[in-house]
Amino acid sequence: MKTLVVHAHPExxxxxxxxxxxxVDAFKARGDEVATSDLYQMGFNPVASAADFTERGNPEYLNYALEQRHGVKTETIAPDIRAELDKLLWCDTLVLNFPIFWFSTPAILKGWIDRVFVSGAVYGGRAFYDKGRLRGRRAMVSVSLGGRTNMFGPGAVHGPLEDMLRPLLRGTLYYAGFDVVTPFVAHHVPYIDDAARAALLEELDAHVARFDSLETLSFPSLDDFDDQMNPIAAGQGAST
Amino acid sequence: MKTLVVHAHPExxxxxxxxxxxxVDAFKARGDEVATSDLYQMGFNPVASAADFTERGNPEYLNYALEQRHGVKTETIAPDIRAELDKLLWCDTLVLNFPIFWFSTPAILKGWIDRVFVSGAVYGGRAFYDKGRLRGRRAMVSVSLGGRTNMFGPGAVHGPLEDMLRPLLRGTLYYAGFDVVTPFVAHHVPYIDDAARAALLEELDAHVARFDSLETLSFPSLDDFDDQMNPIAAGQGAST
Incomplete structure (x- = not known):
């Protein structure tokens, strides 16, 4: 199996x-081939713009998604995007590892998604969710944050972390077709000692060791919606 | 009243x-003083990094939030951040206007938040949610997207848009203390004609005209949690 680890921390x-x-070590220990994208180390440019296309379908007006499709078709998408897209299409497993900034990804990683999750290659038209182009692959989110465990979950001050991460877990990874496994979450990191940190890294090893049997998050199937994306009433599904 | 409109679209x-x-026109029509930050036009740098501080509290190890606090205290935070932070602290009303990219902000706007929502100035310690430093101010999100109205809401394929925008509405704006009003949402934009677009702009005018009476989104109050952020059982609130 082939695994891509995308990492985004400034330190x-x-x-x-x-x-x-x-x-990286834990996925290699499973026998995987592992590629990495260390976005800070690469100096990755996260800003989607007209400069992302060496040739434009419409040079007068930038519709980013349309130019992505044109760029993929004509092989005129910027080389830094093409290189990352190749890694994304190569992998069976995508791992996003980052510190929670404002309950979501640091901007450098958000921009990796904005630019590399290319329309026409990763999704398009009705090809999203369980019809997304990357279906059959698995994705995992691995995060660290300052909050304590009691600050997340039903009834907790911030509610379930998965709800905060919904645009990433459901709106991005599942949108592209990935089966999204239970995230790995390291809580309270700035405030814990070395022994607690070492224990967290061992938990991370164990999480990866059982990767194939990790539960996947449950999201809607497009089979339950018609071509206009209206819900199909119960009992009118596959049999009608 | 003073309003800051932050805008992030590449075209x-x-x-x-x-x-x-x-x-901008609609808030001026209410009599507001209006400042703007057009992030693409400014070439705003969205990547939080060590370069954001002209002097470091700890030059050996970057803890971004700690350096933000140090930078604010010693007035050594990077000038581009300081300029935006001054606008943020100046405004009574913050408006974020952007196209939905992957059910959230474009990276350039995410990075404006990562860098400008400075620890020690905007939030800190237990100063968040209704105790956030920017409490008493109002924020509004104004977005355009490709999806049709029937794709959002309870039971719809993507669920309520507010749930997708939770890390922004609750996890960022409310976190900093803002009262967050009902978002303005322009659906299906790439596929509609000029008349429909003109009608949407008139709806936007009307939205701003009734800005003071717009409903605010309902989020938890820290009054319902103790100092350890555990929920205070019903009946054990302010009276205990």
Whole structure:
């Protein structure tokens, strides 16, 4: 199996960067071939813009998604995007490892998604969710954050972390077709000691060791919606 | 009243950019003083990094939030952040206008949040949600997207748009203390004709005209949690 680990932390000595290194080792220990994209180290440009296309379908007016489709078809998409898209299409497993910034990805990783999850290659038209172009692959999110465990979950001050991460887990990874496994979450990281951090890295090893049997998050199937994306009434599904 | 409109679209001729211009006019029509941050036009750098501080509290190890606090205290935060932070602290009303990219903000706007919502100035410690430093101010999100109205809401294929926008509405704006009003949403934009677009801009005018009476989204109050952020059992609230 082929695994791509995308990592986004500005401090190479951080615990989150140690998590990224540990993920690489743990997936290799399963026998996977592992590629990495360390976005800060690469100086990855996260800003989607007209400069992302060496040739334009419409040079007068930028419709980003249409130009993505044109760029993929004519092989005129910017080389830094093409290189990352090739890694994305190559992998069976995508791992996103990052510190939670404002309950979501750091901008450098958001921009990797904006630019690399290319329309026409990753999704398009009705090809999303369980019809997304990357279906059959698995994705995992691995995060560190400052909050304590009691701050997340039903009734907790921030509610379930999965609800905060919905645009990423459902709106991005599942949108593209990935089966999204239970995230790995390292809580309270700035405030814990080395022993607690070492224990978290061992939990991360164990999470990856049971990767194939990790539960996947449950999201709607397009089979339950018609061509206009209206819900199909119960009992009018596949049999009608 | 003072209003800051932050706008993030790569195409100045886009409908979303027309929305931004209309927002400025509509808030001025209410008598507001209006400032703008057109992030693409400014070439705003969205990547949080060590370069954001001209002096470091800890030059050996980057803890971004700690350096933000140090930078605010010692007035050594990067000038581009300081300028935006001054606008943020100046405004009574913050408006974020952007096209939905992957059910959230374009990276350039996510990075404006990562860098400008500075720890120690906007939030800190237990100063978040209704205790956030920006409490007493109002925020509004104004978005355009490709999906049709029937794709959002309870039971719809993507569920309620507010749920997808939770990390922004609750996890960012409310976190900093803003009262967050009902978002303005322009659906199906790439596929509609000029008349439908003109009608949407008139709806936007009307939305701003009734801005003071717009409903605010309902989120938890820290009064319902103790100092450890555990929920206070019903009946054990303010009276205990």
């Amino acid at each position: 190479p000595q951080s615990f989150n960067s140690a998590m990224a290194a540990r993920l | 100045p001729q886009s409908f979303n950019s027309a929305m931004a211009a209309r927002l």
